[in-house]
Amino acid sequence: MALIGITVTSIWRLAFKLSYEKWRLLHGFLALSIVFVGVVHSIQVSHYLDPLWKKITLALLMGACMYLVLHTRLVRPWLNRKKPYRVTEVKDERDECWTLTLQPESGEKMQFRPGQFAWISVNESPFTLQQHPFSFASSARDSTISFTAKESGDFTSTFKDIPKGAQVYLEGPFGSFTPEPDSHLFLVMGGIGITPGMSMLRTMRDDKDPRKAILLYASKKWKDVTFREELTEISKEIDLRIIHVIEDVPDEEDLPEDIDGEGGRIDEEMLAKYLPDKPETFMYFICGPGPLMDVVEIGLHNLGVDWRRIYSERFEIV
Numbered sequence: 092m093a094l095i096g097i098t099v100t101s102i103w104r105l106a107f108k109l110s111y112e113k114w115r116l117l118h119g120f121l122a123l124s125i126v127f128v129g130v131v132h133s134i135q136v137s138h139y140l141d142p143l144w145k146k147i148t149l150a151l152l153m154g155a156c157m158y159l160v161l162h163t164r165l166v167r168p169w170l171n172r173k174k175p176y177r178v179t180e181v182k183d184e185r186d187e188c189w190t191l192t193l194q195p196e197s198g199e200k201m202q203f204r205p206g207q208f209a210w211i212s213v214n215e216s217p218f219t220l221q222q223h224p225f226s227f228a229s230s231a232r233d234s235t236i237s238f239t240a241k242e243s244g245d246f247t248s249t250f251k252d253i254p255k256g257a258q259v260y261l262e263g264p265f266g267s268f269t270p271e272p273d274s275h276l277f278l279v280m281g282g283i284g285i286t287p288g289m290s291m292l293r294t295m296r297d298d299k300d301p302r303k304a305i306l307l308y309a310s311k312k313w314k315d316v317t318f319r320e321e322l323t324e325i326s327k328e329i330d331l332r333i334i335h336v337i338e339d340v341p342d343e344e345d346l347p348e349d350i351d352g353e354g355g356r357i358d359e360e361m362l363a364k365y366l367p368d369k370p371e372t373f374m375y376f377i378c379g380p381g382p383l384m385d386v387v388e389i390g391l392h393n394l395g396v397d398w399r400r401i402y403s404e405r406f407e408i409v
Contacts, residue, residue, distance in 0.1 A: 093121040093128070110245055112221055123160055126153050167262060168217035174198070176259040178213075179235065181251060186315035188283060189250040190228065190239040193259055201261055205231050205290040206270065206376070206404075209263030211238065213253055217260040221246070226378075226404070227264070228286040230293035236261070239317070241283040268404040274374040275302050277367065279357065279387045281309035281379025282317075287404055288376065289318055296328050304329065305373075307365060309336040309357050309383055334365055357383060359390035370396055378404040 097118060100107060104114050130153040133140060140146050176193040184190055194200075201209065208226045212219050223246050229237035240247040268287055270276055276295075278288045285308060292304060310316045313335070322333055335352040353361060367373055375396060377387050384403055391401055 093125045097121050111223070115222070119160060119164065123157060126157055129153065165218075168260075171217045171260055171262060174201075174260070176200075176236070176261060178253055178255055178257045178259060181253055181255065183251070184239060185317045185319070186282070186310075187242045188239055188317050189242070189247075190237050191250060191253065191259075192229075192235050192237045193261070194235050200234065200236055201264060203227055203231055203264035204269040205294040206268040206287045207264040207266040208268075208287075209236075209238075209261045209265065212260040212262075213257055214260065215258050217262075222262070224265075226266075226268075226287040227290045228293075229290060230297045231290065232294060232297040239283065239286050239289070243283075266404070268376065268378075268402050270374055270376070274400075275367070275372055276304040277370075277373040277375045278304065278306045279309075279362070279375070279377045279379070279383075280306070281357075281383045282311075284379030284383075284404070284406065285317060287378055289321075291376070292322070292325050292329070292331060295331075296325050300329060302330065303367070303373075304331045305365060305367065306331065306333045307336055307357055307361070308333060309338070309379060311337075312339050313337050336361070356386075358386060359393060362387065362390045363394055366394055366396075370394075371400075373400070375401045376404070377401065378406070381405065 100109060100114060100117060104111075109117070130150060133149055134146050137146065140149065175196045177196055178191060179194045180190075180192040182190040182192070203209070205227065208224050210222045210224050212222045214221060225238040225240060227236065228239040229235065240250050242248045242250070270291060276291060278291070280288045288306065292306070294300075295302065295304065306322070308316070308322070316335060316337075319335070322331075325331055326333055333351060335350055336357050337352060337354055338356055340354045355361075375391055377384050384405065388401060388403060392398060
């Protein structure tokens with residue numbers, strides 16, 4: 092029943108009107124219940140566990156699993172309590188997006204690789220259920236850390252209301268959505284999925300990185316393209332080609348003449364048009380709405396790109 096509960100509440104969380112925080116609490120409780128009931132059942136029905144050493148081994152193994160949950164919820168926040176950050180700026184971006192800039196209260200900022208993410212808690216204490224994952228948007232070389240989010244959920248809709256000076260805790264970094272130093276970058280991103288790409292490109296700019304980068308950036312409307320001015324500036328400093336793919340381009344609002352762009356949606360034909368001459372020398376990073384990612388993953392594979400060079404980052408899991 093606990094397994095069914097985890098599955099049902101994960102797939103239909105929104106239908107049950109469960110907030111993300113309540114879902115996480117319920118998920119952890121049900122997971123612990125499964126482990127506890129499993130251990131008790133295995134020991135009581137001991138047909139396969141008659142020797143005492145087997146019972147002890149199973150209890151130790153399951154106890155270690157349960158400790159990992161407690162470590163995540165209690166021990167790590169306790170260790171993290173001495174590493175608070177303060178909000179230094181909340182910046183309004185295009186397409187109802189907001190950038191949150193953080194400064195460590197003391198010591199150095201968290202070191203991360205561009206493309207990774209961290210868990211954010213906007214609270215006076217790290218012991219809170221309000222913890223959300225966001226990709227780093229800032230350069231890995233900056234003295235501050237920034238995250239950009241679109242007003243699309245319970246928490247992201249409050250970004251604009253977070254006061255300057257608010258205390259924030261970060262846990263991380265996590266993730267392997269990261270470029271290798273010997274590969275060029277082929278980025279296919281849509282909407283707010285551009286954030287890990289911005290971290291990669293900003294870091295390349297700061298490092299004066301000589302590698303090539305190609306960005307296919309899908310947006311609904313030209314006026315809502317987040318970071319479009321900064322991307323243009325970055326393209327003047329590194330070997331970056333930007334192709335804006337605008338789904339809705341009115342006749343009277345065509346793309347500017349100096350912009351490399353396409354109308355409609357990204358598909359396999361468009362990917363083939365911009366695929367580099369030596370695709371094996373590139374790493375492919377995909378982030379954006381689910382339908383876009385599905386098309387691009389299959390499209391790249393059909394065009395002969397090795398699966399091992401394709402990386403996807405999906406923001407919406409539950």
